[in-house]
Amino acid sequence: MDVQEAVASRYSCRAFLETPVPESVVRDIVERAARAPSGGNIQPWFVHAVSGEPLARLRAQVAARAEEHIFGDGAEYAIYPPGLKEPYSTRRRAVGELLYWSIGVPRDDKEGRRRQYRRNYLLFDAPVALFVALDRSLGPPQWSDLGMYLQTVMLLARSHGLHTCPQEAWTFWHKTLGAFLELPPEHILFCGMALGHADPQAAINGWDSPRAPLGEFATFRGF
Ligand SMILES: Cc1cc2nc3c(=O)[nH]c(=O)nc-3n(C[C@H](O)[C@H](O)[C@H](O)COP(=O)(O)O)c2cc1C
Numbered sequence: 001m002d003v004q005e006a007v008a009s010r011y012s013c014r015a016f017l018e019t020p021v022p023e024s025v026v027r028d029i030v031e032r033a034a035r036a037p038s039g040g041n042i043q044p045w046f047v048h049a050v051s052g053e054p055l056a057r058l059r060a061q062v063a064a065r066a067e068e069h070i071f072g073d074g075a076e077y078a079i080y081p082p083g084l085k086e087p088y089s090t091r092r093r094a095v096g097e098l099l100y101w102s103i104g105v106p107r108d109d110k111e112g113r114r115r116q117y118r119r120n121y122l123l124f125d126a127p128v129a130l131f132v133a134l135d136r137s138l139g140p141p142q143w144s145d146l147g148m149y150l151q152t153v154m155l156l157a158r159s160h161g162l163h164t165c166p167q168e169a170w171t172f173w174h175k176t177l178g179a180f181l182e183l184p185p186e187h188i189l190f191c192g193m194a195l196g197h198a199d200p201q202a203a204i205n206g207w208d209s210p211r212a213p214l215g216e217f218a219t220f221r222g223f
Helices: 003-009 023-035 052-066 088-102 110-125 140-159 168-180
Strands: 046-051 128-135 163-167 187-196
Touching: 003 140, 023 046, 023 128, 023 140, 046 052, 052 110, 052 128, 052 168, 088 110, 110 163, 110 168, 110 187, 128 140, 140 163, 140 187, 163 168, 168 187
Parallel strands: none
Antiparallel strands: 046 128, 128 187, 163 187
8 A cells, every 4th residue: 555545545433343453463553653753853652552351441441430421530631722713613513513424413412422422432442542642741842743653653554454543532531541551650641542444334434524625724835
């Protein structure tokens, strides 16, 4: 698979098959993705891959509490700034509408939306979870380095025929995960990522998230 195809075929997969992913494949992806660039080559990422019995235990632990407390331990960082401005707010709402529309959950079905949100905590049934953390002393440039690492993981996953979903939702379980993964206190969890084989029949995997046209976000001079 070439890079263009990997980029074009990546999407946030929210329904996975149970088909396991061998440890060797996960190791390969996690290791190769470290070719991602980082400012000053400081490589600020820490990655924790979880599968099998430990993942079942984590799911059970979180699911038991998520019924009552959908936002678990509370977010450790603001996923969006308060009062998210335009055009970001509209874009965010639009993708939410598409997602819930794809599974037949209308806007006013709050419980239906919560039910879908909780599926984050099952990693959408993916057989592998990656959790990515960095040192708390690091700032926005290093958080952006993590983004580069994560995108490289997602593209490498495509080269193995696998799909992914990055998940900030896991910040809501930062205390639970901190204990589960034995994160040192100086590490902050950025996000989780579901990894596995996409369920091609699932309606939630069958729509495309929109993108702003080129003219809205790029300028070109001197060509
Ligand atoms: C860092 C990051 C965190 C995300 N967190 C979640 C999440 O918690 N749950 C979820 O369903 N999607 C999550 N997404 C997926 C975005 O909603 C998705 O990337 C966006 O709508 C564009 O769609 P696409 O990935 O299918 O192209 C996240 C994406 C990124 C990059």
